[in-house]
Amino acid sequence: MNRTSFVAAAVMSILATAAAAAQASDYPTMARVDYVIGCMASNGNSQMALEKCSCSIDAIAEQLPYTGYEEAETALRMQAGVLGERGAIFRDPPEVRRAIEALRQAQAEATLRCF
Structure with a gap:
């Protein structure tokens, strides 16, 4: 590997870490x-x-973008506070279930890593 290739690889590595x-x-x-x-x-x-x-x-932030975290947290809070038929909008849609599952998965991995 020549010097130019080495420098380019090092710069790419630094940029990936920064990202x-x-x-x-x-x-x-x-x-x-x-x-x-x-x-x-x-x-x-x-x-x-x-x-x-x-x-x-x-650890959660490494695995889940903030928008996903925010969606899941909002849905969970609304599920806890809204009962009955009105609460169905925060329980039933597949997008809501996917967001909550992604958060739970990230939390499980964070628990394994940190606790």
């Missing part, structure tokens, strides 16, 4: 904080819970 980091940090700070606070409340509000919950939202 992955940018995608992982596309979650707004408030969304990350909201997740960590809820997670900590469920896990004892300790320093260890803070570390594990922070790791968890980072």
Whole structure:
């Protein structure tokens, strides 16, 4: 491999890493904080819970774009708050079920990695 090819490969590697980091940090700070606070409340509000919950939202962000996270979280909150026929719009559509399943899968993988 000549010097030019090596430099080009190094630059491509750096750009790919930067793109992955940018995608992982596309979650707004408030969304990350909201997740960590809820997670900590469920896990004892300790320093260890803070570390594990922070790791968890980072792992989720690596796997799921923020728009998918936001759709699933909204649907889950609405399912919890809207009962009966009116709640069907947040339970029944296949897109809603897919968004929730994607979030649950990301959460399961984050749990394996961080807890």
